[in-house]
Amino acid sequence: MRATNRLSAGFLKSAPVGKHCDGAGLWLIKREDGGAQWVLRVTVHGRRREMGLGGFPALGLADARKLADRWRKVAAAGRDPVKEREAEERAARREDISLTVLTADAFEARKAELKGDGTAGRWLSPLNLHVLPKLGRVPVTDLDQRDIRDTLAPIWHTKADTARKALNRLSIVMRHAAALGLDVDLQATDKAKALLGKTRHVPKNIPAMTWADVPDFYASLEEPTLTHLALRLLILTGMRSTPLRNIRLDQIEGDVWTVPAEAMKGRKGATEAFRVPLSTEAQRIIDLARPHARNGFLFPNNRQGVISDMTLSRHMERRELEARPHGFRTSLRTWLAEATDAPHEVAEAVLAHVTDSGVVRAYRRTDYLEQRRALLERWADHVTGGAGQVVKLAGAG
Structure with a gap:
């Protein structure tokens, strides 16, 4: 029998940095930062296992010895104490298997897939x-389709997208709970949907300005304020509000703005950044905005971040316009369809829409940069009061 109880309470109070054996595999490891940790080393089926028991002095010498004795007996019985403790912890966690707890657990498992690790809160909201x-x-384990139906029924028709x-x-x-071994009804949500029926809600498109009216609105953005400049660049590039408002100076090189892959909505799993060709007018607007830049952002707000999407929307509301900033993407896409001969895939690429399957995209190694450059230059000509005549793309087919 190996010697035990080698350490004393007095020694522990001033133990030097290093490893100190109490016997029979129980060690106190004293760190340079002053902290200390109890560790038990045992052998199970010829395999060395090491498990932390707790920190000292929160776990005292007597309690550490009792805990070590318990896990030594588990090892002597041929069971792995590390795995047995993990099983006990899982069982303890399952004592609270409320939907709130499981939702938080599912979110933690999934948030790496979400934009910004889900910090915006949109997945959970x-x-x-x-x-x-x-x-x-x-x-x-108690949730059924009736619970879910009764909960979502008040918003099923009035807030259909949120309910969905x-x-x-x-x-x-629910699938996450099932993966943890809980006995849940995986069909409960499908059954609830059947009970709720087809929604009466008719989705409304974001109001957009006709492309023929864009030049007059663009001309009205004559002040060199961040709001006016951001709206102008939004119109000229056809980009979504979020990447535009967060545009950084180091993303702009010459006449190309490179948007990081993680900032591109609708391009899930994208590993490549998206290049936006900048027309001469777009470059001029960027130069006008540069004096406002702060912390690397072209459109900073008065505090730490960037101007908000609401700032742009409220400007249009104050002008008593029905159209909204996001609607300029529709204006541009309609202009591409009605005033150019751009092929469908090129027109969609202007708005950074993903077309075709992943296999097709893997073989089609082009982002149509030069063709998009020509189109956006003509779009800039249109919105600044040019003729806006039909654009012919050489070699497009």
Whole structure:
């Protein structure tokens, strides 16, 4: 029998940095930062296992010895104490299998797939707002289609998109719970959808300005303010508001703005950045905005971040316009269809839309940069009051 109880309480109070053996595999490891950790080393089926028991002095000498003795007996019985403790911890966690707890666990497992690790909160918000206040305390094993139907029924027709997202997220949480070994009804969300019926909600497109009216609006943005300049660049590039508002000086090189892949909505799994050709007018607007730049951002706000999407929308609201900033993408796409002979794939590429399958895109090694450059130069000519005549693309077919 190996010697045990080698350490004393007095020694532990002033133990030097290093490893100190109490016997029978129990060690105290004293770190240079002053902290200390109890570690137990055992052998199971000829394999060395090491497990942390807790920190000192939170776990005292007597308690550390008791804990070590418990896990030595587990090892002597031929069971792995590390795996056994993990199983106990899982069982303890499962004591609280409420929907709130499982939702948080599912989100942690999934957030690496989300933009910015889900820090914006959009993945969780449909559940936080409309599901968890009513069902958060219910064990996931008790959830059925009637619970879900009754919870989503008030918004099923009035906030159809939000209800759909909530149902989708709930399905993911239920699958996560099943993967943990919990006995849940994986068909509960599909059954709830059947009970709720087809939504009466008719999606509304974001109001857009006709492309013929864009030049007059563009001309009205005559002040060198960040709002006016950002709206002008939004119109000229056809980009979404988020990457445009977050544009950085180091993303601009000559007449090309390179948007990082993670900033591009609708390009899930994209590993390549998106290049935006900048027309002569777009470059002029960027030069006008440069004096406002701060912390590398071309359109900073008065505090730490960048101007908000609401800032751009409110400007149009104050002008009593029905159209919204995002609608300029529709204006540009309609102009491409009606005033140019741009092939479908090139026109879609102007708006950074993903077309074709992943296999086709893998073989088609082009982003149509030069063809998009010609189109956006002509678009700039149109919005600044040019003729806007039909654009012919050489070699486009």
